[in-house]
Amino acid sequence: MINALYGALESGLIYAIMALGVYLTFRILDFPDLTVDGSFVTGGAVASILMVNGTSPFLATLAGGGAGFIAGCITGVLHTKGKINPLLAGILMMIALWSINLRIMGRPNIPLLNESTLFTQGKEFWQSMPVDQWLMAPFNWLGITAFAPSTFFVIISVGVLVILFKKLLDWFLHTEAGLALRATGDNARMVKSLSANTNQHIIIGLGISNAFVAISGALIVQYNGFADVGLGIGMIIVGLASVIIGEGLFGKSSIARTTLAVVLGAIAYRLILSVALQLEFVSASDLKLITALIVTGALVVPTWWKQWRDKQERVKKQKELTKTLEQERGKDVAAASTD
């Protein structure tokens, strides 16, 4: 159970990079981009085939991100130049990428267990330092070693990486180009009248978004130890779930706050999922159903919660008013009329 939760935390952090990409298109550009399902695998496919052929894992991961960037840009061109509806442009790219990913990989599954990956390389370096022992000390001291993870390596290293990506996105969205990108999603007509090329913004925005997604995919295949062509199925829903859960739980008052919320949302989603899978009557095949339930819940619960609170408020005020009315005009007048 404990190991499963730490596993969820680790993969949640890796998926957080993908969620940041989805946030960029879904919220900032107001473009529901389904390319994600394909570009996630593209990142993993490019990275793994390069690593199998001896490229350094770092460069392979970067190349994966680059491939995602190109995929996103193509979706953008389909939409802006080809005037294809955003959803359809994304779906077209998604199914095209399925075949392209198979071409890149050459087979549906590439094992990476014997390859040198970012994680195997990083781990060697990590173990040369006594950081794990320091971090383990409080657990030993409290006598709860059973609650400690076997290593903090992935959590710390990917955690730092995620913060880096979050900061990068925050910074970009506050630059002049970033402002124009945000305005494109907010009021396209206005940005055009302020001499900004909205088409270009949409294309580049989709490119950056899918680069994030593909890097996340490249990291996941290295973390899992294999690349699979089916890895990206439903990925857009995972991304949306992260964004929606994050915003619901942790707020969205500013850009920096929202990106943090998205990262935490990605982790929260993985944790909820892993807890649900621990239940006896739930089998692994129920995963998609649980995802659907989580997203529905995240969408519906805040609305209902607000409605319920507003109603409580209303009822309270009504009670006070009827009380005064009762004193002034008597019980019969004050009684609420119902059907």
Next chain:
Amino acid sequence: MLQLQQIEKVFYEGTPDEKTAINGLSLTLEEGDFVTVIGSNGAGKSTLLNIISGVLFPDQGLIAVDDKNVTFLPEHKRSNWIGRVFQDPMAGTAPNMSIEENLALALGRVERRGLRKGVSSKRKKQFKEWLSSFNVKLEDRLNTRVGLLSGGERQALSLLMATFTEPRILLLDEHTAALDPARAEHITNITNDVVSKHNLTTLMVTHDMEQALSMGNRLIMMDDGEIIFHANKEEKDQLTVEDLMNEFQKAKGKTMANDKALLK
């Protein structure tokens, strides 16, 4: 400055709905001209502004700004030197961004948008100064989300954003029509302020005849895509609303029963 020659625009050509929006229109604006445009609905006023700003391309004709042919230059390239304010107060600002971010966007009209910080402290000071030189009471609310402002405030901000970078041409499309009389007057005052401050060449569409007479130095009246009446500074000073009505009647040679209501 701005030159329009023989502009023609037909919508839905070859269908029963065919409509000639602009019919061989020619117009020249000199540096510093402030032209008010009046005409009933469907006269082609908005189409004219859309053609000047590049939202629409004309079927025929030529548009030149500072002796440069810009007839088919895309909108986003043209807006370097064309500022615009729309009728809808919601159209000219980005609601989910702050006032300072919106102003930074407006600044990007003339400077290439790069990876510099959008709202630097230097710019913040500049925005504050600019806003406080007009009576808009927004200078202390730079961080406020624009979506939280009232329609009048948003329209004032749109106007200041459109003029911030001193465009060569300012296009105002009934920019006070959606506001209550008090707010409309406020925006009118700011318009006069900012136009005279920078001596902007301006084209303003309006339905308000009083406004058309009181503002600017030239007036044109449009109908069916043509200019049917033109008044220069001296003629305009003598004109009354009644005169305009008569001109309209004369030019059209038909009763004004319907149009009178439309034009106030």
